[in-house]
Amino acid sequence: MDVHDHAAPVKKKFFTPGMKALTAVMLSGLALGLYRMLFGLRAVTNLNDQYPLGLWIGVDVATGVALAAGGFTSSALVYIFNREHFHAVIRPALLTALLGYTFVGIGLMFDLGRWYNIWHPAVPFMWQGNSVLFEVGMCVMIYLAVLYIEFVPVVCERFIGRVNLPGVLGRFNDGVDIALRFADHILGKIMFLFIIAGIVLSCLHQSSLGTLMVIAPHKMHPLYRSQLGPLFFLTSAFAVGLCMIIFESMIAGRAFGRKPEMHVLTPLAKIIPYLLGLYIAVKLGDMLWRKSYLYLMDDHPAAFMFWIEFGLLTVAPFFMFMSSDVRRSPRSLFIAASMYVAGILLNRSTVFFIAYQPFYAVKAYVPAIGEFALTVGLILTIVFVYRALVTLLPVLPSVESRR
Amino acid sequence: MKIARRLFLKKAAGVSGALLLCGGKSDASRLQVNPDQYGVLVDTTRCVGCRKCEKACNEINEDLPRRPAEWFKDESVTQELRRMDYSAYTVVNRYGSDLSGKPYFAKFQCMHCLYPACVSACIVGAFSREPNGAVIYDAWKCIGCRYCMAACPFQVPAYEYGNVLAPKVRKCTFCFETRLVKGGVPACVEACPMEVMTFGKRTALITLGRERIRKSPGQYVPHIYGEQEVGGTSWLYLSAIPFEAAGLPALGYHPAPGFTEPIQHAIFKWFLPPLGLYATLGGIMWWLRKRKTSGHPDPDANGIEG
Numbered sequence: 276m277d278v279h280d281h282a283a284p285v286k287k288k289f290f291t292p293g294m295k296a297l298t299a300v301m302l303s304g305l306a307l308g309l310y311r312m313l314f315g316l317r318a319v320t321n322l323n324d325q326y327p328l329g330l331w332i333g334v335d336v337a338t339g340v341a342l343a344a345g346g347f348t349s350s351a352l353v354y355i356f357n358r359e360h361f362h363a364v365i366r367p368a369l370l371t372a373l374l375g376y377t378f379v380g381i382g383l384m385f386d387l388g389r390w391y392n393i394w395h396p397a398v399p400f401m402w403q404g405n406s407v408l409f410e411v412g413m414c415v416m417i418y419l420a421v422l423y424i425e426f427v428p429v430v431c432e433r434f435i436g437r438v439n440l441p442g443v444l445g446r447f448n449d450g451v452d453i454a455l456r457f458a459d460h461i462l463g464k465i466m467f468l469f470i471i472a473g474i475v476l477s478c479l480h481q482s483s484l485g486t487l488m489v490i491a492p493h494k495m496h497p498l499y500r501s502q503l504g505p506l507f508f509l510t511s512a513f514a515v516g517l518c519m520i521i522f523e524s525m526i527a528g529r530a531f532g533r534k535p536e537m538h539v540l541t542p543l544a545k546i547i548p549y550l551l552g553l554y555i556a557v558k559l560g561d562m563l564w565r566k567s568y569l570y571l572m573d574d575h576p577a578a579f580m581f582w583i584e585f586g587l588l589t590v591a592p593f594f595m596f597m598s599s600d601v602r603r604s605p606r607s608l609f610i611a612a613s614m615y616v617a618g619i620l621l622n623r624s625t626v627f628f629i630a631y632q633p634f635y636a637v638k639a640y641v642p643a644i645g646e647f648a649l650t651v652g653l654i655l656t657i658v659f660v661y662r663a664l665v666t667l668l669p670v671l672p673s674v675e676s677r678r
Numbered sequence: 679m680k681i682a683r684r685l686f687l688k689k690a691a692g693v694s695g696a697l698l699l700c701g702g703k704s705d706a707s708r709l710q711v712n713p714d715q716y717g718v719l720v721d722t723t724r725c726v727g728c729r730k731c732e733k734a735c736n737e738i739n740e741d742l743p744r745r746p747a748e749w750f751k752d753e754s755v756t757q758e759l760r761r762m763d764y765s766a767y768t769v770v771n772r773y774g775s776d777l778s779g780k781p782y783f784a785k786f787q788c789m790h791c792l793y794p795a796c797v798s799a800c801i802v803g804a805f806s807r808e809p810n811g812a813v814i815y816d817a818w819k820c821i822g823c824r825y826c827m828a829a830c831p832f833q834v835p836a837y838e839y840g841n842v843l844a845p846k847v848r849k850c851t852f853c854f855e856t857r858l859v860k861g862g863v864p865a866c867v868e869a870c871p872m873e874v875m876t877f878g879k880r881t882a883l884i885t886l887g888r889e890r891i892r893k894s895p896g897q898y899v900p901h902i903y904g905e906q907e908v909g910g911t912s913w914l915y916l917s918a919i920p921f922e923a924a925g926l927p928a929l930g931y932h933p934a935p936g937f938t939e940p941i942q943h944a945i946f947k948w949f950l951p952p953l954g955l956y957a958t959l960g961g962i963m964w965w966l967r968k969r970k971t972s973g974h975p976d977p978d979a980n981g982i983e984g
Binding site: 313314315316317318320322323324325327328351354355356357386387388389390392393395396398401402403404405406407408409410412467471472474475478479482483486487488489490491492493494502505631633634635637 | 759760761762763764795797798799800801802803819820821822823824825827828829830831833835836837838839840841842844845925927929930934935937938939941942945946952955956959960962963966967970
């Protein structure tokens with residue numbers, strides 16, 4: 276289970292011109308978040324009584340959780356199925372998952388009307404075992420803690436023997452060092468318990484996110500109205516987890532001027548057709564069973580979205596991943612992975628606010644500029660923190676170790 | 679709940695397929711419904727659209743935004759279809775005309791479902807169903823996720839989007855605290871000059887509704903909306919025009935929680951599925967590692983090079 280040998284902090288300047296531009300856009304997006312906190316949901320969002328869930332739930336939360344699936348899929352591959360070959364992707368995927376879930380929580384705070392009550396679901400006398408959302412909330416909360424525990428060894432590796440706190444805090448250097456050594460020692464022995472727990476928790480809440488809208492079949496367009504929602508969300512999360520690892524590894528590689536790690540990514544991509552194929556099979560089987568194909572030509576945004584997100588951005592990348600030429604070409608592989616990442620984004624958005632077509636809709640919902648702005652701001656904040664952490668901690672494979 | 683299993687949903691290929699999988703069994707359908715619970719029979723054929731019910735509702739619910747009495751006399755608001763919102767627990771809408779050409783009105787508010795989606799959906803249990811039939815909301819627990827609004831088949835809960843610090847979900851309380859617990863009838867029922875609404879035991883109201891349909895066959899659509907819809911509602915409707923045209927959609931007889939609760943309770947049956955998955959993953963992990971350390975070649979090491 277020792278993966279730590281090949282990772283090292285990235286030695287790169289932090290504020291490149293690109294990063295400065297990113298920071299500017301990020302801060303203006305986050306300003307909208309502040310505005311929402313000061314002036315309320317109505318001031319920023321286009322949500323209304325008929326469309327209570329919008330962009331922030333569909334993208335920041337549901338898509339965020341799906342795209343963070345790289346964390347549990349990679350740890351399942353490496354630790355459960357013993358594919359040591361993929362060790363190099365574990366830490367970047369773990370960091371992405373950790374940041375992804377952290378920002379799911381932060382993003383949710385902007386959407387919740389009473390965000391300061393976010394801890395209520397954890398209070399036993401408010402537990403509500405019939406609620407799908409309760410299960411999602413609990414699993415996400417516990418999984419977030421598990422992710423931080425899984426990340427402790429990375430911090431330990433960087434700082435054990437090198438603890439150097441600033442100023443007066445310096446007197447605690449030895450104490451912190453001992454604590455880190457202790458944590459590293461204990462976790463080294465029991466980490467597998469957390470790793471398995473992380474996978475189980477992920478399967479639970481990834482699927483249950485897909486159960487959320489099952490309670491309102493009357494409001495869902497027939498193409499997105501299925502009791503198999505949880506199975507769709509789970510199987511698509513498996514597939515997008517690996518796509519996200521490829522997507523992110525290539526972007527990070529480019530940002531840091533490295534060559535794409537094709538010796539890891541190509542074999543990883545070979546697994547995707549099985550997972551994506553499973554999702555497509557379940558989805559098409561459900562479609563035949565429910566005869567929902569009758570609605571494919573509907574004059575409704577949901578039918579249009581189905582063609583885009585499923586036809587163009589799910590089935591097409593599936594065939595791309597089937598081709599070994601695509602898997603070997605960095606460019607094609609990146610395109611295929613990006614396509615399915617976009618497919619998931621549109622799929623989750625469709626489920627939560629496009630295929631959702633309430634009977635009494637007085638006013639259609641189109642996300643407001645402010646909603647988009649905060650979403651972009653949060654995504655860029657993840658990029659910002661990711662870059663900061665990989666320059667500080669041994670996450671990405673060290674350039675030397677690849678020679 | 680036999681009724682709940684007798685499924686009928688027009689145009690809903692998907693729902694019926696889905697229902698075969700869950701068979702209508704759920705916590706919701708095992709819940710005991712108090713046979714003595716109250717209800718209200720709304721005979722929309724009698725409604726003249728005077729909005730006195732809206733006025734009475736605003737008066738008794740003092741935490742709703744205050745409206746001047748004159749505003750409720752303005753019948754022109756019924757020219758557009760309205761829904762309940764942060765400022766009103768009930769609205770009267772106009773739905774064209776009846777067969778004789780007389781304007782047709784219908785009043786809406788929370789239906790107070792027998793198997794409420796909001797109660798099942800709420801992440802913190804801020805909604806509860808009282809034995810007397812009222813479905814009520816406790817803002818103190820609420821985290822403001824608005825999943826209740828997405829879940830409600832009638833789209834009843836509304837939200838105070840403009841309230842910055844402590845927004846509440848707003849919906850009809852059945853006058854639970856203001857009237858029912860004191861032995862009174864809901865304010866709107868009392869205020870109605872046309873006796874559109876009849877308050878009473880739900881079972882008695884169903885008998886009354888059937889009686890009215892039987893006595894004047896041409897006057898009513900022969901159906902009590904809410905007797906079986908979504909598993910039954912405390913508020914029941916009679917209509918002269920098709921219910922869908924009067925703003926009451928065909929929702930089938932299956933309770934909304936019956937779609938999700940069977941899934942949730944299957945996944946967490948005695949926590950066996952999660953624990954089973956945990957044990958299985960642990961087993962695979964242990965077995966693959968043992969096999970590897972005992973010197974067998976790893977079959978996965980080959981053939982994954984793309």
